[in-house]
Amino acid sequence: MEQLEYWNSVSEKKEFTSPLILENLAKYIKKDSRILDVGCGYGRTLEELYQNGYRNLVGIDFSSGMIERGKRQFPYLDLQIKENDKIALPDASVDAVILFAVLTCIRTNEEQEQLVSEIKRVLKPQGILYVNDFLLNTDERNLSRYEKFKEIYGVYGVFELPEGAVCRHHDEKWIRQLLRDFSQLDYSCVTRTTMNGHQSNGFYFIGKLTGVKEHK
Ligand SMILES: C[S@@+](CC[C@H](N)C(=O)[O-])C[C@H]1O[C@@H](n2cnc3c(N)ncnc32)[C@H](O)[C@@H]1O
Numbered sequence: 001m002e003q004l005e006y007w008n009s010v011s012e013k014k015e016f017t018s019p020l021i022l023e024n025l026a027k028y029i030k031k032d033s034r035i036l037d038v039g040c041g042y043g044r045t046l047e048e049l050y051q052n053g054y055r056n057l058v059g060i061d062f063s064s065g066m067i068e069r070g071k072r073q074f075p076y077l078d079l080q081i082k083e084n085d086k087i088a089l090p091d092a093s094v095d096a097v098i099l100f101a102v103l104t105c106i107r108t109n110e111e112q113e114q115l116v117s118e119i120k121r122v123l124k125p126q127g128i129l130y131v132n133d134f135l136l137n138t139d140e141r142n143l144s145r146y147e148k149f150k151e152i153y154g155v156y157g158v159f160e161l162p163e164g165a166v167c168r169h170h171d172e173k174w175i176r177q178l179l180r181d182f183s184q185l186d187y188s189c190v191t192r193t194t195m196n197g198h199q200s201n202g203f204y205f206i207g208k209l210t211g212v213k214e215h216k
Contacts, residue, residue: 006164011065018100018132020045028128033095039102043070043077087118096128103133107158107168127209134169135201181211
């Protein structure tokens with residue numbers, strides 16, 4: 001199943017749970033900071049920011065179903081469909097980017113690099129990136145699916161869910177490499193509940209853009 005098709009098919013059903021730890025993020029942003037939520041789903045993270053007084057918010061997601069649901073549920077939020085690999089915002093135009101449980105939806109290193117490169121383009125110098133995502137697990141259920149799907153997808157940690165989604169759990173070393181242009185402000189390994197109610201290793205990272213900016 002095409003991943004866009006999958007996310008559209010579940011857009012009315014899923015409830016996402018990666019926690020926004022606002023007190024940690026609030027150290028680095030202001031109430032009027034321009035905040036972009038990439039892969040915002042139906043906008044529940046932006047809604048939390050809105051309810052806490054943040055107003056300069058925009059969310060993008062490639063699933064039109066997610067965006068339609070979000071507009072219905074939270075009509076005052078600016079939610080937009082991400083039409084292609086580019087983020088439809090000017091260079092250096094946002095103070096902070098939120099990226100929650102989106103890397104797990106992108107199975108190749110190249111596509112993840114492409115997305116992070118776009119995030120770096122739209123962030124202002126010293127801009128903040130807040131990532132929540134999943135790490136590799138060592139239990140039998142996960143080990144056997146990582147092995148099985150490595151044959152198909154060529155990346156250890158990628159697997160299919162029976163419902164059609166292709167997901168990725170990450171090696172921490174890869175996450176460090178991917179986020180190399182951000183200096184770490186906050187990082188923690190945590191146990192997360194997935195959208196299907198399982199426990200998984202995860203992390204959150206808050207970093208500041210300090211690396212060389214790539215403009216394409
Ligand atoms: C697990 S959900 C998380 C949604 C939201 N970040 C949250 O935590 O509530 C993943 C979201 O990423 C979106 N997504 C996956 N790949 C994407 C991509 N390449 N570009 C934009 N959105 C993407 C999906 O449509 C889905 O809404």
